[in-house]
Each structure stands twice: as structure tokens, then as C-alpha cells.
Amino acid sequence: MNWTWKKIGVIAGAGLIAVFLLGVMVDQALLPWIVSMTDTISVPGVVGKNVATASQQLADAGLVVMEPREQYSATVARGTVMSQLPYANTTVKEGRRIYLTISKGIETIRVPSLYGLTVRDARLSLMRIGLQLGDVTYESNDAIAVDRIAAQGVPAGAEIPSDGIISVVVSRGSAGIRVPSLVGLSLEEAQGILLDAGLIVGTIVYKESGAFDSGVVLSHDPPADSSVATGSAILITVTR
Numbered sequence: 001m002n003w004t005w006k007k008i009g010v011i012a013g014a015g016l017i018a019v020f021l022l023g024v025m026v027d028q029a030l031l032p033w034i035v036s037m038t039d040t041i042s043v044p045g046v047v048g049k050n051v052a053t054a055s056q057q058l059a060d061a062g063l064v065v066m067e068p069r070e071q072y073s074a075t076v077a078r079g080t081v082m083s084q085l086p087y088a089n090t091t092v093k094e095g096r097r098i099y100l101t102i103s104k105g106i107e108t109i110r111v112p113s114l115y116g117l118t119v120r121d122a123r124l125s126l127m128r129i130g131l132q133l134g135d136v137t138y139e140s141n142d143a144i145a146v147d148r149i150a151a152q153g154v155p156a157g158a159e160i161p162s163d164g165i166i167s168v169v170v171s172r173g174s175a176g177i178r179v180p181s182l183v184g185l186s187l188e189e190a191q192g193i194l195l196d197a198g199l200i201v202g203t204i205v206y207k208e209s210g211a212f213d214s215g216v217v218l219s220h221d222p223p224a225d226s227s228v229a230t231g232s233a234i235l236i237t238v239t240r
Contacts, residue, residue, distance in 0.1 A: 043098065045088030046081050051102050054081045062094040068102040074161070078105030106161045113156035114149045114168055122149055126166060134165035140175030142230060147171065174229050181224035182217045187238050190217050194234055202233030209239040 041061055046054035055065045068081075076082050085099045086092055109130055114122040123133040134153065144150040153167035154160060177198050182190040191201050207218060221235040222228055 039094045040091050041094055041096070043084075043086050043088055043090045043092055043096075046084055046100070047088070049081050051079050051081060051100065054084075054100065058098050063092070063096055063098045065098050065100065068100040070102050070104045072105070072107040073103040074106050076103035076105075078103055108159040109162050109164065111152075111154050111156055111158045111160060111164075111166060114152045114166070115156070116144065117149050118147060119149070119168070119170060122166075122168060130162040131160070132163060132165045134167035136168055136170055138170050138172050140173065141171035142174045144171035146173035176227035177230055177232070179220070179222050179224055179226045179228060179234065182220050182234075182236065183224070184212075185217050187215050187217065187236070190220075190236060198230045199228070200231065200233050201236060203235045205235065205237045206240040207237050212239045214239050 039062070041063065043063065044057050044061055046057055049057070051068060058065050071082060073082060080103045081100050082103050083101045086096070111131070112125055112129070114125065117125065119133070119136055126133050139150065141150045148171050149168045150171045151169040154164070179199070180193050180197055182193065185193070187204070194201055209216075209218060212218065216239045217236055218239060219237045222232075228234075
């Protein structure tokens with residue numbers, strides 16, 4: 001029984017040695033022979049070329065172009081090869097796989113509408129998508145509430161590079177209208193001037209006066225040079 005197990009062990013050991021020697025022969029003799037039967041190629045340099053042209057040049061050289069990897073670039077035109085592996089002039093065997101990185105061009109972002117937002121909300125909205133708030137200027141605006149954005153430097157929906165800057169105009173509210181001086185004018189004249197200025201005649205108060213003829217404006221409220229909203233009513237005191 002023991003002798004049988006010894007024979008099995010010897011046979012198994014001999015088999016392992018044979019496998020090892022066969023592996024050495026394949027590695028040292030057969031593989032180099034197979035490799036030597038394959039032509040070597042100097043990898044063409046295709047960086048800076050259009051991807052179609054680069055792929056064709058590599059294929060013509062007997063190389064296999066893998067699915068290109070795309071990457072945004074602010075300096076390399078869209079569809080242009082940015083890098084290659086193996087590098088240019090590397091000596092490789094025919095059929096070697098070549099990996100290309102292709103430019104996607106500048107990354108762009110669609111500009112959102114900032115109309116009606118506060119400056120703070122606009123800044124946060126832009127930051128979330130990779131844009132920046134630029135100059136903030138203030139102008140009077142009758143249609144937009146005070147401290148709300150009335151206009152933006154780049155229109156909503158436009159495509160601009162990431163980190164782009166959007167300037168905005170913020171409403172100061174209504175500009176107001178300067179009340180003209182009406183004292184000494186006739187009531188009819190005062191009414192016409194107010195209408196031309198975007199104001200209206202409000203309450204008319206009559207007052208006796210020995211210094212002026214009847215129907216002359218003695219005073220008005222608000223007084224001259226006051227700033228009021230468009231369409232405001234002006235109280236007028238005229239002589240009886």
C-alpha cells in the first residue's frame with residue numbers, strides 16, 4: 001500500500017516538473033518566436049489631428065484604435081486629438097491597441113433667467129450651475145419692485161462657457177416725477193402741465209384772495225420739486 005502511494009507521488013512530481021519545463025520552453029522559445037513573426041510599428045503621432053484623420057492614419061499603420069475618450073478643453077478645438085497612448089514614435093507590434101483622448105471643446109452652460117430675483121438669490125442660482133454673478137448696477141424702474149433684477153447682461157437661454165460671468169441691473173423702484181411749480185398759473189394751465197408730466201389734478205380747494213384774480217393757483221400739495229410716483233394726484237388751492 002505504501003509503495004503504491006510512493007509511485008503516485010513520484011508520477012505526480014514528474015508531471016509537475018514536465019509542466020514547468022513546458023512552460024519555460026513556451027516562454028523562452030515559442031512566444032519569442034511568435035512575437036518575432038509579427039512586424040513592429042513606430043506609432044504615428046496624431047495629437048492635434050482631427051479624430052477621423054487620426055483614426056485612419058493609425059488603422060493604416062496596422063494599429064487598432066479603441067473607442068476614444070472625450071474630455072472638455074478650453075484650448076483644443078472640438079473633435080481634435082488631445083493625447084494618445086502609446087505615445088508617438090513608440091515601437092509596438094502590429095495590431096497594438098491605441099487609446100485616444102478627444103476634445104469636446106469648451107464646456108457650455110445654459111444661462112437661466114434672473115428676472116425678478118434678488119441679487120443674493122441670483123448669485124446662488126448661478127453658482128449652482130457653474131456661473132458667476134458679475135457687475136451689479138442700479139436703475140430706476142417702474143415695472144420691477146425695488147431691489148429685484150430688471151435685466152441681465154447675457155439673455156436667458158444663451159449658451160456660455162462654464163465660469164462665465166453674468167452682469168445684472170437691479171431696480172431702484174419708480175424713478176418718481178418732479179412736481180412742477182404751478183403757483184400763479186391759471187387752473188386750466190396747471191391742469192395741462194400736470195397731465196403733460198404724468199400727474200393728475202386732485203382735490204381743488206378754493207380760497208378768497210385780494211391779490212389775484214379768480215381761478216389762479218395759490219399753492220399746491222405736494223409742493224414744487226417734490227418727487228412723486230407717476231399718476232399721483234396733486235391738491236391745488238386756487239382763488240375764488
